[in-house]
Amino acid sequence: MTDSTPTAFAAPLRHRNAAVTAFNKVQAQYKIAILDHDSARIRAAFPDTTHLRFVHYSRSRQLDLQAFFTTGLDGTQRQILDATTSTPSLDLDELTDDLTEALAGLNSAAWSAVRPESPGEGQWVLDLPPYDQAARIAELARAHHPHAILLTVDFTADSAQILDLAGADIAQFGDPLTETVQALPHRPLWPAETERQIAVLAAQIRALPHLRAQYLLPIDTPEGRKAILALPTPTQNQMS
Numbered sequence: 001m002t003d004s005t006p007t008a009f010a011a012p013l014r015h016r017n018a019a020v021t022a023f024n025k026v027q028a029q030y031k032i033a034i035l036d037h038d039s040a041r042i043r044a045a046f047p048d049t050t051h052l053r054f055v056h057y058s059r060s061r062q063l064d065l066q067a068f069f070t071t072g073l074d075g076t077q078r079q080i081l082d083a084t085t086s087t088p089s090l091d092l093d094e095l096t097d098d099l100t101e102a103l104a105g106l107n108s109a110a111w112s113a114v115r116p117e118s119p120g121e122g123q124w125v126l127d128l129p130p131y132d133q134a135a136r137i138a139e140l141a142r143a144h145h146p147h148a149i150l151l152t153v154d155f156t157a158d159s160a161q162i163l164d165l166a167g168a169d170i171a172q173f174g175d176p177l178t179e180t181v182q183a184l185p186h187r188p189l190w191p192a193e194t195e196r197q198i199a200v201l202a203a204q205i206r207a208l209p210h211l212r213a214q215y216l217l218p219i220d221t222p223e224g225r226k227a228i229l230a231l232p233t234p235t236q237n238q239m240s
Helices: 005-045 092-102 109-113 133-142 192-207 209-215 234-239
Strands: 051-057 062-071 077-082 114-116 123-127 148-154 161-170 176-182 216-218 226-230
Touching: 005 092, 005 109, 005 192, 062 092, 109 114, 109 192, 133 148, 133 192, 133 209, 148 192, 161 192, 192 209, 192 226, 209 216
Parallel strands: none
Antiparallel strands: 051 062, 051 123, 062 077, 114 123, 148 161, 148 226, 161 176, 216 226
16 A cells, blocks of 8 residues: 555545535435425414424334424413324324434434423424524524624534624614624523524524525535524515
């Protein structure tokens, strides 16, 4: 084996890594697309549904739907369907198969929309993606920073992390005032639950090409591990 052997393997390794990256992107797109499709089906049958509860069996990688829930404005949860019984409004067996496919593999992008149900062991909650992920992020962010227009998002880790936000306000004489607020350990941008929700929705936007092209601008590498997320304006939200 000569000294040139590592160089000989460099090009095939680059092609392999590129293929793996492309495959992972397609897989993430597919998994999130399943969630969006099934969320539309669920809302067509039960419009008030906000989340599902299910049991996931790690060995068989199958899941059993338990119930559909709605969340009131005051945060209270109410069960609207016992998913262990049949309903003419929705094919629950088909829905179970779809969600099992979406959550196949612990690295599936669809797991970003899932959180553990406490205290039930083995029970999970799937939050239905909103009709418009970007509009929902804007709503969550502006509840704490009313003039937020841009978020810097780091996708390097398993879950997205919001590094900072830029906000703009119109001064008394019409000049824009811009402020950047960094997320610091002692001064987070918002409560932990808000961070979790925004991170989940940002990951969904990144997984879907039409949303990624519309809202995300990579700022370091072509892979877009860090990106600027442009929040839609209130006018855009009303038009969408």
